[in-house]
Amino acid sequence: MAQTVMHPVVKLEKFTKTYFTGEVEVQAVKGVNLTIEPGEFVAIMGASGSGKSTMMNSIGCLDRPTSGTYLLDGVNVGGLDRDELADLRNSKIGFVFQGFNLLSRTSAVENVELPLLYARKKISGFDQRERAQQSLEMVGLGQRYDHHPSQLSGGQQQRVAIARALVNRPALLLADEPTGNLDSQTSIEIMNIFQELNRKGMTIVMVTHELDIANYTLRTVVMRDGRIVTDEPVKNRLDATTELIRLKEEQQAIKLASS
Amino acid sequence: MISLTPVKIAVRALQRNTMRTLLTTLGIIFGVGAVIGGVAIGNGAKSRIEEQIASLGQNVILVLSGNNSRGGVSMGFGSAGTLSKEDYEGLRKEVSGISGVSPEVRSGAQIAAGSANIQTQVIGVGEDYAGIRAWNIDNGANFTETDVKNANKVALIGQTTATTLFSEEDPVGKIIRIKTSPFIVVGVLAKKGMSMNGSDQDDIVLVPYTSAMVRLTQATSFRSFNVQAANASLVPAVQKEIADLLRQKHKILEGRDDDFIVRTQQEITEAATQTSKVMSFLLGSFASVSLVVGGIGIMNIMLVSVTERTREIGVRMAVGARGNDVLLQFLIEAIILSLVGGVLGIGCGFGLSALVKKYLELPTLVSSDSVIIAFGVSAFIGVFFGFYPARKASQLDPIEALRYE
Ligand SMILES: Nc1ncnc2c1ncn2[C@@H]1O[C@H](COP(=O)(O)OP(=O)(O)O)[C@@H](O)[C@H]1O
Ligand SMILES: [Mg+2]
Numbered sequence: 001m002a003q004t005v006m007h008p009v010v011k012l013e014k015f016t017k018t019y020f021t022g023e024v025e026v027q028a029v030k031g032v033n034l035t036i037e038p039g040e041f042v043a044i045m046g047a048s049g050s051g052k053s054t055m056m057n058s059i060g061c062l063d064r065p066t067s068g069t070y071l072l073d074g075v076n077v078g079g080l081d082r083d084e085l086a087d088l089r090n091s092k093i094g095f096v097f098q099g100f101n102l103l104s105r106t107s108a109v110e111n112v113e114l115p116l117l118y119a120r121k122k123i124s125g126f127d128q129r130e131r132a133q134q135s136l137e138m139v140g141l142g143q144r145y146d147h148h149p150s151q152l153s154g155g156q157q158q159r160v161a162i163a164r165a166l167v168n169r170p171a172l173l174l175a176d177e178p179t180g181n182l183d184s185q186t187s188i189e190i191m192n193i194f195q196e197l198n199r200k201g202m203t204i205v206m207v208t209h210e211l212d213i214a215n216y217t218l219r220t221v222v223m224r225d226g227r228i229v230t231d232e233p234v235k236n237r238l239d240a241t242t243e244l245i246r247l248k249e250e251q252q253a254i255k256l257a258s259s
Numbered sequence: 260m261i262s263l264t265p266v267k268i269a270v271r272a273l274q275r276n277t278m279r280t281l282l283t284t285l286g287i288i289f290g291v292g293a294v295i296g297g298v299a300i301g302n303g304a305k306s307r308i309e310e311q312i313a314s315l316g317q318n319v320i321l322v323l324s325g326n327n328s329r330g331g332v333s334m335g336f337g338s339a340g341t342l343s344k345e346d347y348e349g350l351r352k353e354v355s356g357i358s359g360v361s362p363e364v365r366s367g368a369q370i371a372a373g374s375a376n377i378q379t380q381v382i383g384v385g386e387d388y389a390g391i392r393a394w395n396i397d398n399g400a401n402f403t404e405t406d407v408k409n410a411n412k413v414a415l416i417g418q419t420t421a422t423t424l425f426s427e428e429d430p431v432g433k434i435i436r437i438k439t440s441p442f443i444v445v446g447v448l449a450k451k452g453m454s455m456n457g458s459d460q461d462d463i464v465l466v467p468y469t470s471a472m473v474r475l476t477q478a479t480s481f482r483s484f485n486v487q488a489a490n491a492s493l494v495p496a497v498q499k500e501i502a503d504l505l506r507q508k509h510k511i512l513e514g515r516d517d518d519f520i521v522r523t524q525q526e527i528t529e530a531a532t533q534t535s536k537v538m539s540f541l542l543g544s545f546a547s548v549s550l551v552v553g554g555i556g557i558m559n560i561m562l563v564s565v566t567e568r569t570r571e572i573g574v575r576m577a578v579g580a581r582g583n584d585v586l587l588q589f590l591i592e593a594i595i596l597s598l599v600g601g602v603l604g605i606g607c608g609f610g611l612s613a614l615v616k617k618y619l620e621l622p623t624l625v626s627s628d629s630v631i632i633a634f635g636v637s638a639f640i641g642v643f644f645g646f647y648p649a650r651k652a653s654q655l656d657p658i659e660a661l662r663y664e
Contacts, residue, residue, distance in 0.1 A: 062577060062657045083581045090579020101574045101661065105275040115578040117268055144379070164578065 007074035009172050009203045010036040010059055013095050014068035017054050028054040031068065036205060038171075041198040043214035043234075044207045046223035052207045053176055053224070059092050059205060060174045061085045065220055080140040090118050094165025096175035100157040102149045108160045109145035115168045135163040139193055155186035162193060166202075173197065176207040179213055185247055191216040192240035216240055261543070265584070269591035272571075280596065283560045287600025287640065288607055291531030291633045294546035295608020298629040299616055301539030303622035307453075310530045312458075314451060317393040318491050320498055322350075322484040323520040341518045342481040348416055350484060354500045356493040361385035361483040364471050370464060372424040372435045379420055381437055381464045383471025384485075389415065389448070392485040399431035399446030401638055402467055410469035414442040417461035418450045435464070440474045442466060494523050550636060553600065558644035561593055565652045572652050573660030586653035593645020594638060601637030605630055 016099050017029040029051040036042055044052050057063040058070060061077055064085070070077045073092055080088065089095070094115075102111045112132040116123050123131070136142050139159040150155050158178060165173055175194075179187035187210075195216060198204050206217060215238045222230040272379075273280045324342040347362045354360075369376065369436040386404050389396060402413045414435060421430050430444045442464075451460040472478050488497040502521050509518055565572070572585055608630075612623040 002602070045260055060577075062661075083583070086576065086579050086581040086584075089577060095577050097661070101570070103275065103571055103574065106271065110271060114575065117264055118575070118579040118581070118584055122262060122264070166577075 002243065004072050006038065007071070008035045008037050009040075009073055010205070011071040012055075012059075012065075012068065013070075014064050015055070015058070015066045015070060017051070017058060017063070020068045028226055030060075032223075032226075034221065034231075036203065039198070039201055041194070041204045041218040042206070043217040043220045044205065044223060045209060045211070045214055045220055046229075047209070050223040051226040052223055054226075056174055056176050056205070056207055059172075060095055061088045062095075085255060086118075087120055090115055090120070090168060092171045094162075094168070094170040095172045096158070096161050096165050096173070096178045098177040098180040100149070100154075100161045100181075102157055102160055102164075104149055107146045107148055108136060108141060108152070109133060109164075111149070111160055112163045112167050114164060117119065119168060130159055131167055132163070135167040136160070138166060139163045153186075154182050155189055158182060158186075158190055159193065162190070166197070171203065173202055173204045175204070177207050177209070179208065179210070185244075187213060188216075188240050188243050188247065191238075195240050212238070264589045265591055267545045268584070269595060272588060273347055273595060279560065279564065280599075283478040283557055283596050284600035284603065286556030287597050287637055288553075288604040290546065290550030290553035291601050291604025291637055292607030292611055293549045293635050294636075295605055295629050296611030296615070296623075297542035297546040297610045297623060298539060299608065299612035299623040299625040300621060301535065301542045301543035302624040302626055303612075303616075304538060305532060305535040306624055307622050308535050309528070311452075311454060312524060312528045312531060314393070315527070315645055316394075316485075316487060318488040319391060319495055319523075320486040320488060320494065320501065321520075321522045321524075321527070322486060322501060323522070324480065324482060325519070328357070339659075341509065342484060342505075343508075347481065347484065349504055349508055350486065350501065353504055354486075354497060356489050356497050356500075357486055358489040359387035359391045359485075359487040361388035361391055361485045363388070363483045363485060364468055364470050364476055364478050365482055366471065366476045366478075368437050368464075368475060370420070370424065370435055370437050372430075372433060375424045377420070377423050379464060381460050381466060381471065382474060383468035383475070384465055385468060387487070388465065388485060391440070391485045394451065396446040397449045398429065399444070402445055407467040410467060410473050412440055412442040412474070413445045413467065415446045415448055415465040416444055417448050417463035419459055419461040419551065420464060421447050423462075426493070437464065437466070438475060442470075494525070498523055550633075550640065554597070554644040557593055557596055557600075557640065558648060561589065561645055561648035565589070565648045568652075569655065569660045569663040572655050573657055573663065576655070576657035578659060582653040585645060585655075586649045589644065589649030589652045590645050593649065594641035597637040597641030597645075598634070601634050604637070605633060608633070632635055 012034040015032045015034070016027065016028060019026040032055065036252065044055070046127055058065055061072065062184060064078060072088060075088070077085070077088065103114070109129065109132045112135050113128050116128045116131060124241055136145055139162050141156060141159050141163065143233050144152065144156065149160070152160065179190055182190065191213065194204055194206070208214050215234055215236060217234055218237070219233050220230070221228055307317045322342065342362070345359070350360050366381050367378060368381045370379055386402060386407050389401050396415065401415065402411070403618070406413050416430060424430065424435060425433065430447055433444050434441050435444060445452070448461070448463070448465070454460045468481070485495065486501065488494045498521050502517065505519050506517060511517065575585060609625055612625050615621050616623045
């Protein structure tokens with residue numbers, strides 16, 4: 001058997017992104033080098049406007065760099081057209097958004113099926129349903145397959161979104177402030193899912209501006225003004241399962257104290 | 260193999276907002292309904308006209324007195340009495356290839372029988388008249404050549420006249436008074452129904468023209484002649500022979516206009532179907548306009564929904580939909596909308612046609628052509644008016660679309 005070369009999942013070299021809005025030019029990202037290997041769990045941090053989302057959008061193939069190169073799983077994204085980018089998003093990338101971005105009035109399982117409907121390799125309707133259901137079970141929502149987003153809590157909606165991101169077995173899971181709209185306990189529940197996925201080998205890149213959320217990852221990249229200023233392993237790593245148990249005990253204690 | 264996935268995507272998207280879906284189709288429903296209903300009414304009118312022309316009889320040639328340009332004043336056909344008794348005798352004796360001929364004089368008259376009393380149309384005709392017009396006699400018998408020769412006071416009455424004057428009783432053998440003269444009813448005519456101009460053809464009294472001229476009108480000339488050619492192929496020859504004969508009898512010089520009109524049934528049919536074609540065309544055009552309006556309605560709602568659904572489009576693109584997938588989705592949505600509208604509209608068209616038939620007592624005929632065309636047109640409208648919004652949707656930038664509030 002031939003030895004397969006392991007590419008970095010993400011390799012940005014002198015990556016820049018400039019927005020041209022009328023007269024003004026905004027250099028959102030200014031020459032970033034970043035390599036993410038398979039199996040990493042990276043938090044991208046930084047103040048608002050520091051270029052995190054811009055970089056994530058390019059990593060997610062929603063956009064192309066203005067200059068520099070971006071290799072996704074060894075493929076140079078810079079030379080691809082709109083359709084090829086769409087196909088890459090479909091097959092290699094799972095996106096989780098701050099605002100969930102589920103289709104309203106559409107059941108959880110149909111939301112999760114969405115990427116499969118656009119898969120270039122055709123999947124039968126039966127298999128689509130099967131895989132969507134499995135994906136929902138992975139995030140603990142197997143029973144809620146027929147619920148509409150309006151019938152689900154924020155945390156549950158985000159879990160449906162994660163199931164949707166996972167359904168096409170992507171090489172890379174991207175999440176732009178996935179806990180931005182969630183309370184702290186629900187946020188930890190989401191981190192629990194991410195940590196579990198990462199343990200099974202999923203590469204995850206997540207934008208957050210909360211340090212305690214970043215502490216659930218393995219590596220933090222801090223951006224300022226379109227540049228990376230720090231890039232280091234997480235020192236005081238938190239384990240979501242432990243944190244959740246601790247939180248439950250605390251709540252129990254408060255309940256006992258107040259009764 | 261063609262994939263059904265785009266259809267699945269479109270159907271799911273439509274199901275997300277059934278109210279919008281229904282409202283969108285409404286324009287098409289009304290448009291298609293109007294087209295089908297309108298064409299059905301037009302067709303019905305046409306078939307009624309054809310029926311009525313057939314009720315004139317077979318191979319009938321009408322000779323009308325009068326000229327539309329005598330002394331520069333329009334006289335109207337059938338009014339000026341240019342057809343004389345000699346003309347009639349001439350037609351009978353000299354024109355070959357005819358199987359029947361009857362003159363016609365008309366007058367409205369007061370008719371009484373017992374205590375019943377009505378105003379109706381009295382027509383003086385020859386003994387061939389009922390035969391020419393294929394008008395059967397339900398009860399009793401036609402009057403005879405002798406009755407005509409002797410100006411006997413005998414009458415055939417129509418169904419409506421019979422019921423009004425005699426209700427359930429058998430009129431045959433009874434006396435009716437026309438103006439002041441008593442006539443014996445010798446027969447009752449079969450039911451003929453409405454005429455082309457909407458009058459009741461069964462409200463009628465037929466008497467020998469001789470009796471009518473002597474006792475009722477004092478007229479000395481005829482309004483018209485009904486001539487029947489022995490068969491269809493003889494019609495043109497008979498028409499020409501009649502014209503030649505009348506010009507000769509009326510001493511009309513070369514180059515001068517006729518003072519009569521000879522019309523074959525075919526010419527009458529053509530004129531009438533022309534009229535009904537114009538009517539169908541007008542109805543059809545009005546209805547088509549409403550169909551186009553329906554199409555614009557679809558485009559409008561699709562355009563609005565492209566804006567309203569910007570985020571949805573962004574989400575679809577983010578998970579890997581290509582521009583073409585989005586284009587196809589919106590296009591299929593539009594086609595489904597217009598086809599559903601088309602099908603419901605066809606139902607409405609049938610309903611409209613049935614209502615008109617029932618309550619306005621107009622004959623209607625839904626043609627399979629109009630159904631097929633309406634269906635095709637609504638599919639076309641879907642593609643045509645759906646394309647622009649669909650293309651707009653497909654060209655959205657995924658990031659912009661996702662960020663759209
Ligand atoms: N579509 C755009 N057009 C113009 N400027 C933009 C656009 N998107 C982002 N920017 C600008 O780029 C910079 C980085 O934005 P962003 O990547 O969204 O930052 P972050 O996610 O870290 O808050 C900001 O100054 C922002 O105003
Ligand atoms: Mg951001």
